[in-house]
Amino acid sequence: xxxxxxxxxxxxxxxxxxxxxxxxxxxxxxxxxxxxxxxxxxxxxxxxxxxxxxxxxxxxxxxxxxxxxxxxxxxxxxxxxxxxxxxxxxxxxxxxxxxxxxxxxxxxxxxxxxxxxxxxxxxxxxxxxxxxxxxxxxxxxxxxxxxxxxxxxxxxxxxxxxxxxxxxxxxxxxxxxxxxxxxxxxxxxxxxxxxxxxxxxxxxxxxxxxxxxxxxxxxxxxxxxxxxxxxxxxxxxxxxxxxxxxxxxxxxxxxxxxxxxxxxxxxxxxxxxxxxxxxxxxxxxxxxxxxxxxxxxxxxxxxxxxxxxxxxxxxxxxxxxxxxxxxxxxxxxxxxxxxxxxxxxxxxxxxxxxxxxxxxxxxxxxxxxxxxxxxxxxxxxxxxxxxxxxxxxxxxxxxxxxxxxxxxxxxxxxxxxxxxxxxxxxxxxxxxxxxxxxxxxxxxxxxxxxxxxxxxxxxxxxxxxxxxxxxxxxxxxxxxxxxxxxxxxxxxxxxxxxxxxxxxxxxxxxxxxxxxxxxxxxxxxxxxxxxxxxxxxx
Numbered sequence: 001x002x003x004x005x006x007x008x009x010x011x012x013x014x015x016x017x018x019x020x021x022x023x024x025x026x027x028x029x030x031x032x033x034x035x036x037x038x039x040x041x042x043x044x045x046x047x048x049x050x051x052x053x054x055x056x057x058x059x060x061x062x063x064x065x066x067x068x069x070x071x072x073x074x075x076x077x078x079x080x081x082x083x084x085x086x087x088x089x090x091x092x093x094x095x096x097x098x099x100x101x102x103x104x105x106x107x108x109x110x111x112x113x114x115x116x117x118x119x120x121x122x123x124x125x126x127x128x129x130x131x132x133x134x135x136x137x138x139x140x141x142x143x144x145x146x147x148x149x150x151x152x153x154x155x156x157x158x159x160x161x162x163x164x165x166x167x168x169x170x171x172x173x174x175x176x177x178x179x180x181x182x183x184x185x186x187x188x189x190x191x192x193x194x195x196x197x198x199x200x201x202x203x204x205x206x207x208x209x210x211x212x213x214x215x216x217x218x219x220x221x222x223x224x225x226x227x228x229x230x231x232x233x234x235x236x237x238x239x240x241x242x243x244x245x246x247x248x249x250x251x252x253x254x255x256x257x258x259x260x261x262x263x264x265x266x267x268x269x270x271x272x273x274x275x276x277x278x279x280x281x282x283x284x285x286x287x288x289x290x291x292x293x294x295x296x297x298x299x300x301x302x303x304x305x306x307x308x309x310x311x312x313x314x315x316x317x318x319x320x321x322x323x324x325x326x327x328x329x330x331x332x333x334x335x336x337x338x339x340x341x342x343x344x345x346x347x348x349x350x351x352x353x354x355x356x357x358x359x360x361x362x363x364x365x366x367x368x369x370x371x372x373x374x375x376x377x378x379x380x381x382x383x384x385x386x387x388x389x390x391x392x393x394x395x396x397x398x399x400x401x402x403x404x405x406x407x408x409x410x411x412x413x414x415x416x417x418x419x420x421x422x423x424x425x426x427x428x429x430x431x432x433x434x435x436x437x438x439x440x441x442x443x444x445x446x447x448x449x450x451x452x453x454x455x456x457x458x459x460x461x462x463x464x465x466x467x468x469x470x471x472x473x474x475x476x477x478x479x480x481x482x483x484x485x486x487x488x489x490x491x492x493x494x495x496x497x498x499x500x501x502x503x504x505x506x507x508x509x510x511x512x513x514x515x516x517x518x519x520x521x522x523x524x525x526x527x528x529x530x531x532x533x534x535x536x537x538x
Contacts, residue, residue, distance in 0.1 A: 016377055016406045016413070017049040017228070022056055025049050026065050026463035028405060031533040033068075033240040035401065036211060036419035037427060037436075038325070042218045043073040057090075067092060068240050075207045078176050079147040080101060082226040087529055102170050109138045116148065121155045128152055133163045138170040140423055144448035147180070154184055154421065157394045159193060175204065186213035188394040190222060201282070208234035210245055216426040219310060226253055243427055250430045255485050261372040263294030266351040267443075272300040272338035273308060273359035277400045279491065280359040281311040288318035289355065296323040296347055334460030342447065362391075362489040371443040374431055374483045382448030382478030383470055385437020386486035387428055395424045401434035401482040402467065403533040407525055412518045414467050415533070429484045435474050436479075439466025441488040451476035464513040474531055475524070 017025045025333065029046045032038075046069045050056045057066055067090070074087040074096070084100050087093025107113070112135070116128055132149035135142055144165040153161050160181065169177045182201055185194035198205075198214055215230035231248035235241060269292060273280045284299075297319060299312050309328060316324045333341070339356065348354055353375065355368065364370075371384045389395035397418045405415035414436055452472035459465040470480050521528050 014045040034242045034533045038072040039420040040076045043069040106141045106143045112436045160447040208238040211449045248431045257373045259368045259369045267295040267353045269297045269355045270342040271357045274302040277307040277311045284315040284499045286362045298325045300327040328435045335462035336465040337454040354444045360491040367486045370486045378410045382473040385442040387484045388438045388488045388490045389424045399438040402436035404531040407529045434482045436470040459513045463510050
């Protein structure tokens with residue numbers, strides 16, 4: 001489960017939905033479901049958007065989409081009074097009235113809770129945890145504080161904390177709470193704790209979100225047929241959710257890589273770095289533990305003033321069978337220019353593919369075979385990216401794929417790259433066409449560079465240049481592919497994701513790049529609008 005309805009982050013999705021017409025907002029919502037499993041911010045913001053349009057809920061076009069959003073919100077936040085009231089008002093939440101009464105009867109310290117709901121989890125996580133634990137210590141039946149504490153644990157990527165074991169759940173809510181616990185463990189992929197709950201609850205669970213998580217539990221247990229059946233059942237219940245259908249198909253027809261491509265194709269592996277000596281060394285150690293065949297390696301040190309040069313020189317010995325070159329620049333020229341410098345090397349034109357790797361990642365041992373197999377499946381594939389996760393015992397999804405979600409004279413934006421607060425349990429282990437993949441690990445076909453030869457230096461020092469380059473490829477007729485059978489662990493310290501560390505000046509730089517992006521593509525707005533998600537029905 002995600003945060004409570006009041007604790008969602010509304011700026012991106014909400015802002016875009018309310019800037020669109022109702023028809024466009026519906027398309028936005030359907031595009032999201034075409035890419036990702038539904039999450040609470042999406043559902044709540046869509047409900048708010050429809051509610052702000054008089055009579056919209058009675059439209060035969062809007063009504064079925066709205067019902068999907070309401071049912072999803074209730075399933076994701078079954079103990080949130082605001083969400084339950086929406087379900088009750090719409091007639092889509094049987095039994096909600098009884099649950100609401102119990103929640104209200106057990107609620108305490110109303111003003112404290114009201115203030116806590118306003119506090120973002122990212123900035124105030126520790127303070128909110130302490131407050132919830134303190135209240136539960138005094139009031140063991142405080143449902144809303146227990147519910148928030150469980151959500152805080154999910155946000156942190158941990159199993160339910162010990163104080164939650166002392167929560168005295170009202171008997172009439174025991175089934176709902178057990179479902180919350182199952183959802184928590186299954187979302188993390190903590191199968192040992194999830195299985196007993198599933199065995200006890202499975203006859204009473206008919207919610208597509210929970211069924212999809214149970215499907216991956218069965219898949220990890222080697223029960224592929226059961227996993228497919230659960231996904232198909234989930235898709236029957238919610239046919240808007242295309243990821244369920246794609247995952248069922250992938251399980252029925254597993255991806256087969258061609259390891260022979262490592263020697264059949266010429267590949268260059270390019271890295272660039274600025275003052276991350278220790279992390280860069282660890283990334284090179286990770287690369288050395290993977291199978292890259294005879295690929296050539298070039299490391300560009302972008303005006304480094306730390307020990308990066310010595311670290312990379314030492315790492316050269318990890319690659320006895322690969323041509324390994326170090327390029328040292330006297331100043332930091334930024335990420336886009338560093339990419340261009342590497343692409344300008346004579347070896348680029350001698351290769352079939354160029355792989356770009358960030359300096360702060362851990363790689364899957366057979367990553368290059370997977371990406372080459374996808375790239376070689378269609379000569380029009382210009383770029384292949386992968387699934388990107390944060391480090392941790394339970395790995396939070398960081399980046400999957402994007403399309404153009406918003407395109408007006410006021411703003412042009414790519415969609416968000418990942419669903420809110422979903423962990424890597426296997427749902428996105430699929431191969432699919434998209435518009436944008438993350439630049440921390442991707443494979444470019446050299447032939448495609450004839451149509452998009454450079455990364456735009458207007459986006460220096462970093463951010464959006466990789467998004468912009470993928471869109472250049474798409475507009476030139478090339479395909480961008482997501483290879484979900486490859487997982488990249490990215491120790492991201494930039495960007496705007498839930499676990500990134502971003503100071504105010506860096507936020508300003510990204511906002512500035514958003515403006516540059518808009519004005520660069522404004523004259524090609526009609527073409528950009530066509531780069532949506534629903535046109536990708538592969």
